[in-house]
Amino acid sequence: MPTAQDLQGLGDGVGAELLEMALDPSLTHTQRARATVALGWFPTDASLATLGSLLAGSDDLLARKAAFALATGWADHAVPLLTTALASDSVQLRMATTRALGSLRSDSAKAALSHRLDAETNSAVQDLIRAQLTN
Amino acid sequence: MTWLIAMLGLVACGNNGTGDTGAAGLDVQPLGSYTTDTGGLTGNIPLEIPDGTSSVLVHCGDYGYDVLGTAWDIKDSSGAYYYTNQYHDAYAATQMRVGNLDDHLPVLFPVSPDHDISSGSWSINAWIASGGTPTTVDCEAIYRTDPVGSSGTIDLNVVLVGLDGLGLDASTAADDADLQAALSYAQDLWSDAGLVIGNVTYLDFKGNVDRYSVVDISDTDASEFGDLLKQDVGGTTRAMTVFFVQEIADASGATVLGLAAGPPGAATVTGTSKSGMVVTTADLRDAPNEIGLILAHEGAHFLGLFHTSEKTGDVQDPLSDTPECTEASNTDGNSYLDRDECAGKGADNVMFWAPAIDISSTMTADQGWVLRRNPAVH
Ligand SMILES: [Zn+2]
Numbered sequence: 001m002p003t004a005q006d007l008q009g010l011g012d013g014v015g016a017e018l019l020e021m022a023l024d025p026s027l028t029h030t031q032r033a034r035a036t037v038a039l040g041w042f043p044t045d046a047s048l049a050t051l052g053s054l055l056a057g058s059d060d061l062l063a064r065k066a067a068f069a070l071a072t073g074w075a076d077h078a079v080p081l082l083t084t085a086l087a088s089d090s091v092q093l094r095m096a097t098t099r100a101l102g103s104l105r106s107d108s109a110k111a112a113l114s115h116r117l118d119a120e121t122n123s124a125v126q127d128l129i130r131a132q133l134t135n
Numbered sequence: 136m137t138w139l140i141a142m143l144g145l146v147a148c149g150n151n152g153t154g155d156t157g158a159a160g161l162d163v164q165p166l167g168s169y170t171t172d173t174g175g176l177t178g179n180i181p182l183e184i185p186d187g188t189s190s191v192l193v194h195c196g197d198y199g200y201d202v203l204g205t206a207w208d209i210k211d212s213s214g215a216y217y218y219t220n221q222y223h224d225a226y227a228a229t230q231m232r233v234g235n236l237d238d239h240l241p242v243l244f245p246v247s248p249d250h251d252i253s254s255g256s257w258s259i260n261a262w263i264a265s266g267g268t269p270t271t272v273d274c275e276a277i278y279r280t281d282p283v284g285s286s287g288t289i290d291l292n293v294v295l296v297g298l299d300g301l302g303l304d305a306s307t308a309a310d311d312a313d314l315q316a317a318l319s320y321a322q323d324l325w326s327d328a329g330l331v332i333g334n335v336t337y338l339d340f341k342g343n344v345d346r347y348s349v350v351d352i353s354d355t356d357a358s359e360f361g362d363l364l365k366q367d368v369g370g371t372t373r374a375m376t377v378f379f380v381q382e383i384a385d386a387s388g389a390t391v392l393g394l395a396a397g398p399p400g401a402a403t404v405t406g407t408s409k410s411g412m413v414v415t416t417a418d419l420r421d422a423p424n425e426i427g428l429i430l431a432h433e434g435a436h437f438l439g440l441f442h443t444s445e446k447t448g449d450v451q452d453p454l455s456d457t458p459e460c461t462e463a464s465n466t467d468g469n470s471y472l473d474r475d476e477c478a479g480k481g482a483d484n485v486m487f488w489a490p491a492i493d494i495s496s497t498m499t500a501d502q503g504w505v506l507r508r509n510p511a512v513h
Contacts, residue, residue, distance in 0.1 A: 006469060028421040030390045037388050060300070061382060061390075061417050064349070068388025092349050092381065099351065100388065124345035 004041040015042030019050055022062070029061055036065035040072030048074065055085050063088075064096035071100035079108045086116040094125045102132030158373040160281030161403060161510055166193070166274035171263050176207055179258040180274055184212075186254045188278045190508040194401045195274040196239030197408065198263050200358045202270070204240035206233040207262040212255025218244070220262060231453050232441055234397055238361055239407045240272075243399040246439045247453040248504045277403055279510040287507035288333035289325075289438070291318075292370030292411075296340040296363075296380045297348025301419060303379075308337040313423040314379075320427025321434070324485050324496050328435075328503030330512065334371065340378070342366045347378075350413055352394070353386035361408030364396055373403050375437055375511050376411035377430065383415050390415060393429035400437035402511035412437050424492045432490050438509040440502055442488040443481035446471045454501040457481060 007014055021027060021035035036054060039047040047069075054066035067085055070078035085097040098116075101109040110133060117129045162185055169177035177195070184191060198204060208225070209218040218233065219226045231250045233242055240261060245251050263270045295304050308314055322332050340347065347363045363378060370376060383391040395412035404410055412433045418425050441452040447470070448462040460477035467473065474482045474491060481487050485496045506512065 003470070028425065029417045030392065030415070033390045033417065037390075064382075064384070065388055065390075072387070091345050095345075095349065095351075096384070096388070099386075103386075122345060124343060127346075 002038075004038075007038055007041060015039070015044055015047060018042060019047055022050060022054070033061050033065045036062055037069050037072075040069030043073035052081055055081060060090050060092055063090070063093050067093070067097045067100040068103075071103055075104055076106050076108050079104070079106075079112055082109075083112045083116075086112065087119075091122050091125060094120070094122070095128050098125065098128050098132055102135055105135070158403070158513075160279065160513060161373065162188075162278040162280050164276045164278070166195075166276055168271055168273050169195070169261070170269050170271040171261075171265065172269070173267050175262050175264050175267070175270070177261040177263070177272065177274075179210070179260050182257040182259060182276055184252065184254045184257055185278055185280055187280050187282075188252065188254055189281075189283045190243065190245065190279045190510060191252065191257075192241055192243050192277040192279075192399070192402055192404075192510050193259050193274060194239065194241040194277075194404055194407065194409070195261050195263075195272040198238060198240075198265065198270050198272055200237045200356065200361060200408075202263060202265045203235045203237055204261060204263045204272075205235045206240075206242050207260040209242075209244065209257065209259045211257055212253060217250070217252075217257070234399070236397065236409065237357060239401065239409045241397060241399050241401040241404075241409050243402075243439045243509070245508070246399070246441075246505050247455070248501055249455055250453070275404070277510050279508065281513065283507050283512075284329075285507075286329045286331060287512040288331050289434075289509075289512050290334045290336070290371050290374035291332060292336050292338060292368060292374050292376040294338045294340050294368045294370070294376060294378045294411075296378055297344040298379060298381065298416060300381070301416060303416070303419075305337040305339045309335075313419050314426075316423040317419065317426035317430060320424045320492075321430040322427075324428065324431035324498070325435075325506070327485075327498040328506050330503065330506050333513075334374075336370045336374070338368050338370055340366070340368070348381045350380050350383045350394075351386075352383060352391065360394060360413060361396075363413065364408050364410045365406055367406065372405065373511055373513060375400075375402065375434060376405075377434070378411060378413045379416050380413055381415070382417050383413055390417060392418075392425070393433040395433035395436040397439075398436040398441055399439040399509075402438065402509050422492070428485070428490055428492045428496070431485050431496075435486055435498075435502070435506060438511065439505045440486050443484045443486050444472065444477065444488065446488045448472050452486070454499065454505070456499045456501045457484060457486070 396409035460480035
């Protein structure tokens with residue numbers, strides 16, 4: 001996977017192309033996933049809207065990638081959206097969102113994780129939240 | 136957009152008990168426990184290589200995910216150095232390669248026909264870099280003593296981890312057209328090397344599916360990957376164990392398509408962090424050939440092959456008949472060798488660091504020589 005610098009160095013228009021790719025059903029699932037992660041390096045209103053809908057959508061892989069991209073691109077401003085995803089029915093999305101919030105290391109992200117820990121019933125997610133809170 | 140898709144489609148490849156082999160053709164010898172000195176060396180561990188041995192796998196561990204281990208030196212039956220680490224006084228540049236591996240160290244030789252082996256009293260001195268803290272490891276040797284032909288068979292344990300979303304489990308796998316297409320494509324790629332997929336045993340994962348169906352790794356922490364490989368899966372011992380998971384994700388959230396223990400892996404050894412490989416199935420329905428390519432590439436790592444040229448071109452594999460793509464080919468000055476920069480220099484080899492399915496992938500005679508010698512192959 002290219003780095004943020006690799007992609008940002010390609011000039012104008014890359015963010016818009018990544019946005020197209022993230023939504024392009026003719027691409028493979030992992031190509032769309034990589035484009036979705038990379039949207040975090042191009043934080044525009046358009047990418048925020050797309051990531052929000054992917055996060056709440058039915059495609060679990062892309063929802064997980066959206067969680068990371070939101071944390072990368074919007075930091076604490078993404079905490080409300082990520083807090084919603086922490087209550088998803090998908091265990092894997094809850095775990096990815098836990099990691100995304102954990103990467104922020106901020107008070108608001110930790111508060112969201114602590115709050116979720118009280119309600120969380122899955123032991124794998126509980127363990128991961130505890131690990132992220134002590135990081 | 137095509138160029139951007141290509142960039143995002145690079146198949147970047149990442150970089151973990153006791154044996155219970157006893158299968159015909161394998162001679163398994165416990166080597167005992169060794170405690171490292173302040174320099175991290177175990178001292179010479181004797182190896183009695185039987186007549187007719189075609190390959191040797193020594194493995195030692197466990198020493199934890201925060202510590203790297205490798206071979207310091209290997210001496211043959213004449214007392215001459217067969218291998219020396221790059222920091223060794225007797226280091227020689229042209230020789231085999233040994234990995235620097237966390238938690239559990241498999242050392243496989245030979246991994247090049249230029250460095251074949253003979254029977255007799257050899258020794259290996261392992262280097263466990265634990266920062267001066269004495270570390271005790273248990274070691275074992277596996278000698279492959281059955282003949283190696285122009286064709287070899289590798290059996291597979293295919294472990295399905297949380298793939299209900301794909302409708303894939305041990306009861307459906309044999310009839311899943313996409314999974315079978317993936318295995319068939321891997322077989323096509325390995326056919327150049329004379330390697331044939333034999334019996335495939337499909338197994339449902341019996342461990343914590345929630346924890347392992349998405350495997351999270353980072354540059355500094357592969358413990359979840361290693362812990363998955365340690366799981367007891369059942370299946371056949373003289374085989375390669377392949378965990379099919381929903382996804383391997385790195386610390387940035389990016390998807391890694393496949394990851395093998397090693398190179399090399401602890402072939403025919405169960406219960407270690409180097410006892411298999413993991414493949415992401417996210418593209419199984421979109422691009423089964425891609426899954427097949429990952430299986431062929433990562434499986435070859437497990438069985439002892441390195442990249443023809445590493446990502447930046449500074450290190451080459453120990454084989455004399457594979458093409459080399461060096462740093463001089465990095466004409467665009469970015470951080471890695473692109474496929475077009477290595478055209479004609481290994482880009483179409485299955486073991487290029489970022490292989491692609493849109494080319495006619497190949498393997499060389501020397502790569503086949505190594506693969507067919509592995510103790511897991513029969
Ligand atoms: Zn590789």
